[in-house]
Amino acid sequence: MSRDTFLGICMLMKSPWEPWIAPGDEPVYQRLAAAIAEDLVNGKIAPGSRLPAQRDLSYRLGVGLGTVTKAYGLLARQGLASSFHGRGMFVTSKILTTRKMVDLSLNVPPNVISEKLLSGTLASLATTIDADTYRACTFPKGTLDQRMAVAGWLQHYCASADAERMIFCNGGQHALSTVLTALVAPDICLATDELPFPGLVRISHLLGIELVGIDTDPEGLLPEALERIACEVASRKKRLVLFTNPTAQNPTGRTMSRSRIKDIAVICQRRDILIIEDDVYASFAAHDRICFLDLAPERTYYINSFATLFTPGLRLGVLIAPSHQLDNLVRVLRAQGATDSPISRLIVHKWIADGVASHISRTTSAEAAVRNKVAASIFSSISDAWIGSGFHMFLSMRHSAAFALASAARERGIMVTDPAVSLSDGNDQSGIRLCLGGPTRLELSAALREIATLQVQLGQGTKATAKDLGDNMNA
The missing domain is CATH 1.10.10.10 (Winged helix-like DNA-binding domain superfamily/Winged helix DNA-binding domain)
Structure with missing residues (x-):
């Protein structure tokens, strides 16, 4: 030729x-x-x-x-x-x-912190750091200036954030582990959403704490279900502790309304239930929000984390606890030998003072909104897709279907979290959490379309035909 x-x-x-x-x-x-x-x-x-x-x-x-x-x-x-x-x-x-693996299993924020910002911050700290102060043992409370700055920042989301009752941890998960270690006892029973936060399950199993699931609706925990659990636990001569993340619940993404939070708080006060409030997604809540810490400060352990909102490398978790429990929590922290990062404290303090923290928060929230909008457009033809305002979404389905979808996604080069397991006996309800923050936008949209297509191919939760889904995704 x-x-x-x-x-x-x-x-x-x-x-x-x-x-x-x-x-x-x-x-x-x-x-x-x-x-x-x-x-x-x-x-x-x-x-x-x-x-x-x-x-x-x-x-x-x-x-x-x-x-x-x-x-x-x-x-x-x-x-x-x-x-x-x-x-x-x-x-x-x-x-x-x-082809590389796209990781939708890690619930991290979008990368909005530039190398220029980080290197500039570290360079500035290098010229101002006080060696004597840095060598001082300020763990786990930091300095008063640091606590005041963080409290002022958190008061945008939780009016009762208090520097006097604040201690620092190595991230939100460390704060949760510290609280549960301080509370663990043979008569403790821990109640939470029927589809629980995976990190809570891991810590509870490690400490041997009994977990019970509370029925939910689109607003999260049902007050009548909490009442029922409280009665059952009391009949067994046990004490009930409630764990909740009221905004963008992990894994389902559901957010409690202001009235629902009030209803749950009233029950906790009447039933003498301690509250662990995981508020790491507070910045995604409505402006008129209210916290359990605001309503029941005498029984609430409040957790937040700059590692969750800003970047995983910024190892600074915040724990605000009832005053009479602070000494016990400090003893647990010292026994653990795990500390927060002094450098992270210095960075956060500087960013709050300079207004950088507010800029990062706004930018992160805006990026999360874009990613949730992409997810909503792709899964508009899929029923039982919960898309909230944070860094993750949830596909609700039976456990067998969730396992099949997770396996098929891995074969296509997409990592997802293990299927959620219900805490309610005999309940096969499950689902897949998809984390939206880690990949680039293009990687994310491609991976989500692949998963939506897999759901159609597997016959899961569709409100439309495969052709309809394809037309929607190409629109």
């Missing part, structure tokens, strides 16, 4: 790719490149296949020719496609090695 004949055949080849554009707020050329890259990695286009001619693709998608040119250029720079003069753009074999 002559060269001219070969080139002619190449020009007449029809591309196997069905054009679409990934959703999102990025420039159209980036989303077009992401759509092509996703289909390359997923095997929908074989290595060596010809991509559509630029003018043809521009016409079919209704975008400018320059947009297509920039998208193809981006693919070429990524090594996913190569242009041959007179023949067009072709998929390269590199796609066989570009």
Whole structure:
């Protein structure tokens, strides 16, 4: 075959790719490149296949020719496609090695803290740090200035945040572990949502604490269910402790209303139930919110964490406890030998003082809103998809279906959390938590579309046909 004949055949080849554009707020050329890259990695286009001619693709998608040119250029720079003069753009074999795991199992915030900000902060601290103060043993309370700054910051979300009753921990999970270690006793029973926070389950099993599940509705814990559990626990001569994260509950994403929080607090006061309030997603709550700490400070252990809201590397958790329990908690912390990070305390103190903390919080919340909007558009045709305001969403289903979906997702290169296990006897209710903060936007949208497609293929919770879902995702 002559060269001219070969080139002619190449020009007449029809591309196997069905054009679409990934959703999102990025420039159209980036989303077009992401759509092509996703289909390359997923095997929908074989290595060596010809991509559509630029003018043809521009016409079919209704975008400018320059947009297509920039998208193809981006693919070429990524090594996913190569242009041959007179023949067009072709998929390269590199796609066989570009697939990587997309991790939707880690509930971390979006990365909004730049290297410039972090390095600038550390450089500034290096010139101002007082060696004598740094060497001083301020664990676990830090300095009064640090506690006052953190209390002032938290009062945006919880009016009763109090520097005098505050101690620092190595993140929110460490704070929770400290409280449970201080409370553990043979007669303690810990109540929480029927689909519980996985970190709570791990710590409770480690400490040998009995867990009981409370029935929920779209607003979270049901007051009448808590009353029922309280009566049952009292009949066994046990003391009840309630764990709750009222905003963006982990894993379901449900948020309690102001009235529901008040109803639960009244029961806890009447029944003498201690409260552990995990408020790490407070920044996503409504402006008129109220905390259990506001309503029942004498019985509430309040937990927050800059590691959860800002970045996992910022190891600073906050624990505000009843005054008469502070000494006991400090003893537990010293016995554990696990401390908060003094550097993290200095960073947080500086960021609060400089207004950087407020900027990070606003930026993180805005990014979370964008990601939740993407998730909502993709799962609009899937029933029982709970999408809230935080860094995660929840697909509710039976345990067997959740296990099947998790296994299928892993085979497609997507890591998800293990299926949730209900605390209620005989209840097969389960689901999959999908964490939205870790991947890039493009990685996230591609992974979520893949999971939505898997749900259709597995016949799970669909309100529409596979064709409807595809049309919705390509809209």
